[in-house]
Amino acid sequence: MTADLAQTLIRAVEEADSSARLLEAVEQLSAARLEAAIPTLIAALGYNNPGAAVAAVEGLIQIGKPAVKPLMELLDGYNYGARAWAIRALAGIGDPRGLEMLLDAAKNDFAFSVRRAAARGLGTIVWEELPSEQVQPAQAQALDVLLQVSQDPEWVVRYAAVNGLEKLAIAVAISNTDWAMQILRHFDSQVASEDNLAIIARIWLAQKEIQEYVVEVLDTQTAQIVSAFDIDWQGTLEKLYARKRQEQPLPEGDPRKFHQVAAAIAKANA
Amino acid sequence: MDFDTFEPEKSSSTESLTIEAAIANLQGDDLGLRVYAAWWLGRFRVRETAAVSVLIQALKDEADRTEDGGYPLRRNAARALGKLGDQKAVPPLIQSLDCSDFYVREAAAQSLEMLGDPVCIPNLISLLKAGLQGEQLVSNQPDFSQPYDAILEALGTLGATIAVPLIQPFLDHPIERIQYAAARAMYQLTQDMIYGERLVQALTEQDLQLRRTALADLGAIGYLPAAEAIAQTLAENSLKLIALKGLLEHQIYMSPANELSEGAIRVMTLMDGLL
Numbered sequence: 325m326t327a328d329l330a331q332t333l334i335r336a337v338e339e340a341d342s343s344a345r346l347l348e349a350v351e352q353l354s355a356a357r358l359e360a361a362i363p364t365l366i367a368a369l370g371y372n373n374p375g376a377a378v379a380a381v382e383g384l385i386q387i388g389k390p391a392v393k394p395l396m397e398l399l400d401g402y403n404y405g406a407r408a409w410a411i412r413a414l415a416g417i418g419d420p421r422g423l424e425m426l427l428d429a430a431k432n433d434f435a436f437s438v439r440r441a442a443a444r445g446l447g448t449i450v451w452e453e454l455p456s457e458q459v460q461p462a463q464a465q466a467l468d469v470l471l472q473v474s475q476d477p478e479w480v481v482r483y484a485a486v487n488g489l490e491k492l493a494i495a496v497a498i499s500n501t502d503w504a505m506q507i508l509r510h511f512d513s514q515v516a517s518e519d520n521l522a523i524i525a526r527i528w529l530a531q532k533e534i535q536e537y538v539v540e541v542l543d544t545q546t547a548q549i550v551s552a553f554d555i556d557w558q559g560t561l562e563k564l565y566a567r568k569r570q571e572q573p574l575p576e577g578d579p580r581k582f583h584q585v586a587a588a589i590a591k592a593n594a
Numbered sequence: 595m596d597f598d599t600f601e602p603e604k605s606s607s608t609e610s611l612t613i614e615a616a617i618a619n620l621q622g623d624d625l626g627l628r629v630y631a632a633w634w635l636g637r638f639r640v641r642e643t644a645a646v647s648v649l650i651q652a653l654k655d656e657a658d659r660t661e662d663g664g665y666p667l668r669r670n671a672a673r674a675l676g677k678l679g680d681q682k683a684v685p686p687l688i689q690s691l692d693c694s695d696f697y698v699r700e701a702a703a704q705s706l707e708m709l710g711d712p713v714c715i716p717n718l719i720s721l722l723k724a725g726l727q728g729e730q731l732v733s734n735q736p737d738f739s740q741p742y743d744a745i746l747e748a749l750g751t752l753g754a755t756i757a758v759p760l761i762q763p764f765l766d767h768p769i770e771r772i773q774y775a776a777a778r779a780m781y782q783l784t785q786d787m788i789y790g791e792r793l794v795q796a797l798t799e800q801d802l803q804l805r806r807t808a809l810a811d812l813g814a815i816g817y818l819p820a821a822e823a824i825a826q827t828l829a830e831n832s833l834k835l836i837a838l839k840g841l842l843e844h845q846i847y848m849s850p851a852n853e854l855s856e857g858a859i860r861v862m863t864l865m866d867g868l869l
Contacts, residue, residue, distance in 0.1 A: 522843060525842060
């Protein structure tokens, strides 16, 4: 019966003759969470239909582990739009088998949509699924690549790297406090050189999230670690507003602005 | 729609020219190299005085013409000058608003918007009036005689409240993206949510191109109530992220100095979900 259902839903995707029907068919196929749907859902990543791709990514994440291998196999050589969606699916599943692919994509892919999806994915890997002796070397690789990627020329990739570093700092806060502190020091130095307001704001949020996690999760025994983190989100905020003051246009109703407009109109009418 | 607004801020592509070569090419004989050099100087934001001067000269170019009388070099020079942020370009760009080439006028209006000097408001208003008979749109619509969307957007950004009665009729223009440009300007000039909601409505249009235009407009005005609708509309994540970045920056400007607003955090959470 399940096989019949799968066939019917898959056929509906293959036969969809409008983008609205395709979207609907992919949504239904995704919702069914059937392993048999994996190749069809992966194919839907390449249809250049963002709605269908979102639904397919959602479905692949729900299916989870069985989708990892086919995703990795089919990823190669896909158009870059589809590759970004496939990386997003891998990131959502968080299976460590995808680590190598995410490391490579975050660092080397020419498409920034792929690099940003991979950078985020490096933060969402489920480390506990690795054999214990492999966890630290794998996290070290992710840390190394994320620190590199936070220098990416594209703002959105740097933004994604902050997201990845935040999640990684939380993952290693207890097991490897030194690395968490390295990430926090990195944020401090990035704030000093970063010009993009959205990224400074995201670093501030990351600092808050890390501190909140450390305070909530660690008990009083480890309270010393919390103070050792000494997170400077106030400094980040000050930097953010210093940058803002440089950029701020004259606000609505500012008398200087009014004078400029009045002068301009007077000159034009003269 | 100016797709440059979707352009990433910095490029990973290698710089294939040097500044000196671009400035020299712009004054050279090879028309193709001149057009490319003008684009390149804007793309890599070469803010040097010499670059600005040669680009201003290029606004008067007569050598490079298309078959139907367009001025490709002037177009690129006008676009580049908006990106360089040098106020010396304002008066020559105002003159370019009278150029016979539609695309030069469009580029000039966009660049004047970027340069942010309200001195050009009366000139923009007089272009807008070409589409009006009194308080109404001219009767033979759609009217393609002027780059109305660029003009409306510039008037909104420049804070031209004096132009509100002239902008209002364009909310009913038969071309949707011109309606959106009018809604965007009306929101900037009045802060009335009714105009922001008009753009949110546009995110549900059937046509992907219209949804993209609405995304860019909402990002430009930083309309926070649109955040969830932006995250959900059917369009490329890259474009949604840029629109949300516009909302986030607006929230940063609006936040008190010692904290970030709830809105800023809400927008960042939505952005995270789109990476």
